[in-house]
Amino acid sequence: MFKPITIQADQRGLLFHKGSYVKRLLPGTYRYLSWTQHTVVVLNIAKPFAVEGKDLQLFLQDEDLLRELDVVRVPDYEVVLHYEDGQFIQLLKPGVYAYWNLLRKHTFVHTDIRQPEIPAGIDRSVVMKLTPYVQCCEIASHESGFLFYDHALQRELAPGKYYFWKGPVSVMVRTVDLRQQQMDLIGQEMMTEDKVTLRLNFVCQYKIVNPQRVLEMKAFDEQIHIQLQLLLREYVGMQKLDDLLKRKEEVASFILSHIQEKGEEFGVRFLGAGVKDVILPGEMKDILNTVLLAEKKAQANLITRREETASTRSLLNTAKLMDENQTLFRLKELEFLEKICDKIGSISVTGGGDLLERLSSLIGEGKAMGK
Structure with a gap:
């Protein structure tokens, strides 16, 4: 069959x-x-x-x-x-x-896959379909990247997107920000040469110019922070309080001139620095306020005395001119009379005699009747 x-x-x-x-x-x-x-x-x-x-x-x-x-x-x-x-x-x-x-x-x-980076010849549209088998690393335009295979540095990566196989070789990418950065030192307690304890708020701007050097350093930010702190203590310790308060801008010049020497070691370029605030203890504030108030009062008294002296000198000069010029004397009499009339509703004057003497007698009689 x-x-x-x-x-x-x-x-x-x-x-x-x-x-x-x-x-x-x-x-x-x-x-x-x-x-x-x-x-x-x-x-x-x-x-x-x-x-x-x-x-x-x-x-x-x-x-x-x-x-x-x-x-x-x-x-x-x-x-x-x-x-x-x-x-x-x-x-x-x-x-x-x-x-x-x-x-x-x-x-x-x-x-x-022992060479983890996916070849450039493989179209990126295909790579996107391989998500379970591929890892992606992105380097921003303001960053520099460093590629490590099994924790060994391979090369520096320019900004862009990179794809690697998930295989026997461990892949890691570390990035370094190349933009201008700022470090703040807040509330740094320090003692001046004259043993006054104060607190400083300090700021420093810098930019990384050697990113590979930054990767070679452990706790990069902390090391810069400590270096700035030591320089601040050195400068403040050499200054009296009054000198420090008068020349705060010189702190930045001192810090920058010394920290620049460390720039190559840190792989950075320091751009600027400055003191934001000087915070004094409460008792020291009261003392400085008292001193400042006394200084201002002394200045006010001096100005008042100068004004009084000038006023007296002006009256003396006026009196001399009136003594030498009768017309000017009469004009002053009329000015005096005008001021009296501004204060009194109506005045009736009879009889002869000197006008000013008669007005004076009228004012005197008025004060007596008021009593």
Whole structure:
């Protein structure tokens, strides 16, 4: 009794006898006696070559079958990008794969993951589909990046986006900010030469010019902070309080001139510095306020005395002029009379005599009647 088997144009058959592979079958109809124990596995050539329960190596000994297959071997240290007719299909992990080459053209791109950086030849649109297998690092335009493999420095990275395989090599990227930066020293307690304790708020601007040197230093920011703190203590310790308060701007000049000597060691260029605040203890504030108040009072008294002296000198000069000039004397009498009239509603004067004497007598009588 024959058992017919039909293989279509988009198929291939694999003939087995008693479970052992015999040969491939081309499209057509085949008949085998049922008692001969022949079996046929029909495969779709549009799909990857795979036979359930059978190892691929079993079929790779068949030269006729091998001509119709593209076989790719992926070692442990590689991944392979699989393309069909130029379109990315999948990423192949270590193993052996076979694909029919009858309907589609298969291409394979081998990548050694012991070199973690993804080659520039792989299109970025493909890389975006490999998220589970890829890590991305970005370097901003104001940064400099440094690439490490297994904690060993490889090279400096310019601004941009970089992709690396997640593989046997550990990848790390460290970045250094190249923009102008500012360091604040807040509430620094220091003692002046005359043993006055005060607090300073100090600020310093700098810019990193040698980022690799910065990476070589442990606790970079802390080291700069301590260096500034030591220079501040040195300067304040050499100044009396009054001199320090009068010449606060000289603190910045002293600090900058000395910290610049450390610039190459730190890999930075110091741009500016200055004292923001000088905070004195409460008792010292009261003392300085008392001194300042006394100084201002003395200045006010001096100004008052100068004004009084000037006023007296002016009256003396006026009196001399009136004594020498009768017309001026009469004008002063009229001015005096005008001022009196401004204060009194009406005045009646009878009889002769000097006008000023009569007005004086009238004012005197008015004061007596009021009493």
